[in-house]
Amino acid sequence: MKIHLPAYSQSLHTIEESLKPEELGLPDALRISDIHLKLQLDRHDPYLDFKIAIEARINLECDRCLEPYETVFKAEGPMLFILGSPPADDEVDDTDVEYIPLGTRDLDLADILHDFVILAIPSRNLCSEDCKGLCMNCGANLNTESCTCENKN
Ligand SMILES: [Zn+2]
Ligand SMILES: [Zn+2]
Numbered sequence: 001m002k003i004h005l006p007a008y009s010q011s012l013h014t015i016e017e018s019l020k021p022e023e024l025g026l027p028d029a030l031r032i033s034d035i036h037l038k039l040q041l042d043r044h045d046p047y048l049d050f051k052i053a054i055e056a057r058i059n060l061e062c063d064r065c066l067e068p069y070e071t072v073f074k075a076e077g078p079m080l081f082i083l084g085s086p087p088a089d090d091e092v093d094d095t096d097v098e099y100i101p102l103g104t105r106d107l108d109l110a111d112i113l114h115d116f117v118i119l120a121i122p123s124r125n126l127c128s129e130d131c132k133g134l135c136m137n138c139g140a141n142l143n144t145e146s147c148t149c150e151n152k153n
Pocket of ligand 1: 062063064065066067126127128131132133
């Protein structure tokens with residue numbers, strides 16, 4: 001995913017694209033659909049002020065009932081690029097700001113988008129908030145069947 005900078009004037013642009021996970025170096029094992037990317041670029045050199053928004057579907061396994069399910073996840077956030085070299089006294093370790101050499105023609109966003117997607121993937125996986133899970137005793141999926149264990153206990 002590269003932004004060809006000479007194509008963008010000193011104004012506000014909206015860039016929308018559909019990206020394959022492999023274009024961002026995301027492994028197949030993550031089971032992510034194509035990623036819908038919406039970029040807003042507010043260009044006023046030396047500032048390239050991006051708003052990044054991504055949305056994709058992912059196949060997960062429920063932590064409670066172990067059934068596979070599909071869900072949508074999304075994320076958005078800012079990213080600022082500054083053309084030129086960082087000031088010598090730049091002690092600030094701000095990950096949302098990056099300096100790029102003057103004269104850069106193609107700005108590669110693959111690494112940034114890769115991290116963006118990784119951080120957006122849900123860490124707590126439930127097929128639904130009220131998933132009943134599996135019976136601890138017989139392993140029945142209590143969302144789809146009722147077992148008789150409760151009666152016996
Ligand atoms: Zn579940
Ligand atoms: Zn049971």
